[in-house]
Amino acid sequence: MSGVYRHIAQHFIMQDCWLCRGFSRGAMVCGFCRRAMRLCPQDTDRAMLAEECNLNALILRYRYSFPLDTLLKRYKYQGELILAKPLAALFPPPPFQQQPGMVLGVRPVLIPVPASVARIKQRGYDHLHLIAQHYAKRFQLELGYARRKQDSASQAKLGRRDRKRNLAEVFDVACPGKAVLILDDVITTGATISALAVRCRDQGAKWVGAVVLARAPAPNEVAVQ
């Protein structure tokens, strides 16, 4: 069997675990790897984070640790685009499943946090947009988009407060009268999501929530983890 066909067979017929290549009974990750994934606790800290980020709801699923970090790095930095769909399946469902298709009487629009133009050029794709396409289809959401007007690669060097201020003007988004559901892969300080949420409200959004795959500790929290 040639390399290409073996690759297809592994992923679509045998469906081996994407991480350890062990038998996974058709799932993306096997039971062993899945048990290694740590859920993010439902605590008051999360409610505070939602408030800090100017969000009506913040839905988080996992902690950013092994094996999820490995999967995301392979997808984002090693160009394994085939991971977009299985990763989208790991995201938590939207917070309004009880009212399918409507929030406050309007149809929610899914807006993935956009990558910078420089990042898109470097990688050749906007990694969250690809995931959002699968997520929107799965939950029947309208897919919207935001644009990052300038490269914010220097963000990492700024402090928390400066990052928020610097980011606020970066996003270009149109969502008048909409309920917006922001999609992001990893939340750390929440500065990016907060800035996009503020921008959505400035542009007329009625309700702004976020679904995030994983939470990473902020740099100043690492020491106490």
Ligand SMILES: [Zn+2]
């Ligand atoms: Zn595995």
